[in-house]
Amino acid sequence: EDQVTQSPxxxxxxxxxxxxxNCSYTVSGLRGLFWYRQxxxxxxxxxFTLYSAGEEKExxxxxxxxxxxxxxxxxxxxKPEDSATYLCAVQVNYGGATNKLIFGTGTLLAVQP
Amino acid sequence: xxxVSQHPSRVICKSGTSVKIECRSLDFQATTMFWYxxxxxxxxxxxxxxxxxxxxxxEQGVEKDxxxxxxxxxxxxxxxxxxxxxxxxxFYICSARISRTGLAKNIQYFGAGTRLSVL
Numbered sequence: 001e002d003q004v005t006q007s008p009x010x011x012x013x014x015x016x017x018x019x020x021x022n023c024s025y026t027v028s029g030l031r032g033l034f035w036y037r038q039x040x041x042x043x044x045x046x047x048f049t050l051y052s053a054g055e056e057k058e059x060x061x062x063x064x065x066x067x068x069x070x071x072x073x074x075x076x077x078x079k080p081e082d083s084a085t086y087l088c089a090v091q092v093n094y095g096g097a098t099n100k101l102i103f104g105t106g107t108l109l110a111v112q113p
Numbered sequence: 114x115x116x117v118s119q120h121p122s123r124v125i126c127k128s129g130t131s132v133k134i135e136c137r138s139l140d141f142q143a144t145t146m147f148w149y150x151x152x153x154x155x156x157x158x159x160x161x162x163x164x165x166x167x168x169x170x171x172e173q174g175v176e177k178d179x180x181x182x183x184x185x186x187x188x189x190x191x192x193x194x195x196x197x198x199x200x201x202x203x204f205y206i207c208s209a210r211i212s213r214t215g216l217a218k219n220i221q222y223f224g225a226g227t228r229l230s231v232l
Binding site: 032034041042045046087089100103105106 | 115117119147155156157158159162204206208219220221222223224225226228
């Protein structure tokens with residue numbers, strides 16, 4: 001069964017304290033791995049997409065990496081405005097033209113000043 | 114770019130009424146739109162996939178007669194919750210995928226969500 005697991009469930013950091021979020025997956029027919037940020041009461045905001053092992057993407061204080069079994073979202077010197085739930089999703093080809101996203105349960109990040 | 118507008122953001126209705134939620138891609142065409150449901154402190158669960166001009170594909174366990182989906186154009190999809198009951202109260206989110214070749218077509222952009230409360 002296709003599965004996406006994110007850890008930790010919650011993470012509390014001090015401003016400037018770097019850390020990493022993990023997304024491990026077991027899927028067949030991976031078409032891509034996506035990171036989204038979700039603020040309370042809002043829809044997910046697209047951050048990155050990674051397609052092959054070894055690929056890396058960066059945006060401001062965030063850097064996403066991908067291996068054959070997991071992805072990491074590294075947060076360097078976070079600020080309070082980085083506080084949000086970070087969602088990982090994998091896109092799987094079940095045949096045909098439609099590829100579904102399977103989401104993990106997210107990591108709730110709180111950055112304290 | 115890649116803005117998805119969802120309306121309304123919040124709706125409160127009486128049990129037994131129907132509620133329509135709109136999802137529009139504002140600056141791109143979307144051959145495929147998706148509807149998700151999210152319970153508190155849980156992740157997004159895909160309800161259905163809609164392709165422009167064809168019937169929606171529903172996930173297992175989702176009642177197609179309760180959750181009517183129409184994707185009449187490349188920029189608009191609607192979800193109608195028919196005869197809503199308190200157990201239908203949830204956060205509904207739509208997403209749209211760009212009609213484009215190459216890897217960029219796989220990216221889903223999400224609306225801001227609709228909080229439905231059925232009394």
